[in-house]
Amino acid sequence: MPYPSNHSAMALFVQRLASHTPLGAEARQALISLPAQRIDVRAHVDFVQVGASSDHVNLVAEGLVGRFGQTGDGRRQIVSLHIPGEVADLQSVIVPQAMTALTALTGSTLLRVAHDDLRRVGLEHPAIATAFWRACVLDAAIVQQWLVNIGQRPARSRLAHLFCEMATRYRHLDQSDGRRYRLPMTQEQLGDALGLTSVHVNRTLQGLREERLVAVARDSIEILDWDALASAGEFDRTYLAAA
């Protein structure tokens, strides 16, 4: 499994930041050398609760993390997914009280980085503060796309759109050719992300398989016909261009 280990996740994060907002070598180094605490979390464990205040952010080093909104009767909606190299709650630097929970969708490793340290490097290097702001804006752009997806598209399109989005996002990660990638989510979790029942996810998935658009294996997705899938999901990568 060619996955980033140790704090190379931090390097990945910095690289991503730097690809939008030019960061000097000094600023990059300041970020990479920040102290981080390594944490392992098993699948299905909430490691940030709604309403909790935290003093650190969580950088995903390995695995897959979901940000969850909760409804009164216990239903959960995943509002975003975070893959290695992404900070799942960068906004907590600015608003420490969590509006959403963070859950490890599969066994995951996190790097905890203190808010104080991030604020300090943000003050010392204004370009870093700008980069953080931008990262939050890009994160929000993805949430907006999900809102469009869930609000306006039928189940088949929602799934297709999600698969295209994740394929595009994983591209920057490993040497994936963009057709095959790990997506260790259960159908239940897919349903939580797409506003659908796991039963309906199951049947819709079967449809996509029968159409030969994707091959779905345990923990991974293979896109068989990118153009058809992108058109089924009306996927336009523009909103990810900067991500």
Place this chain on the structure above:
Amino acid sequence: MPYPSNHSAMALFVQRLASHTPLGAEARQALISLPAQRIDVRAHVDFVQVGASSDHVNLVAEGLVGRFGQTGDGRRQIVSLHIPGEVADLQSVIVPQAMTALTALTGSTLLRVAHDDLRRVGLEHPAIATAFWRACVLDAAIVQQWLVNIGQRPARSRLAHLFCEMATRYRHLDQSDGRRYRLPMTQEQLGDALGLTSVHVNRTLQGLREERLVAVARDSIEILDWDALASAGEFDRTYLAAA
């Protein structure tokens, strides 16, 4: 109509910023005295198109503005609403290319403020840059709530939640007691915001009226039973606390 006129909208915006991030008198003055171009827009007019790059933000002075995501077949999803005193596209300072369109839902007045000016005051007063970042984070928190709302709740709850949210947001605006406020949206637009058909909005609205939860007049909402409405929409104002 006790609505903010002229550039008192800017004062309102600054006041809102300052209520979360302490801003010195000098910083506040720097913002308020920024040059702004006053623009009137009629109802249903897009004044920012998807994909367009702009060099200014749009501060709502009067009216109601919707941010729209668009689907391939022309369906539109409102991803957020903006009332007077809010900047509808603050994120454009950081990412100038618009992922979403801005439309005046009703006749509206906008103040255009140049990105360059905003960046300049952000550099001169780091607290302002922080305040901008926070404003974007709070905006994103609202979008996330909408995602939960649309992804997990039935029509009745969605409407109830929206009415509670807007009541809470309008509170900061005029001397509304939080029970009655102007909401100049058509049922079609409500549907676009909630992922519903205008027909279904109509019938659901009738239900809420018959239950004596709200009174809906042309262009305005009166909440008759706040507790019942909040519970129907599972509304928890925490996510707006800072807004």
Place this chain on the structure above:
DNA sequence: CGCTCAGTTGAGTCATTTCAAACGTTGTGG
């Protein structure tokens, strides 16, 4: 006065949910 736009209503259809049961796989302990 007639046009246009928003709201209303009805009937039929469809997508998605609910409930319930069975099946397959994986990991674990005896």
Place this chain on the structure above:
DNA sequence: CCACAACGTTTGAAATGACTCAACTGAGCG
């Protein structure tokens, strides 16, 4: 190595929330 438990997937049948289509009403405006 087998048995079992736990979990995720698959399937069926029935119920339902929401949509579509289509027509009609009413209000505002030139």
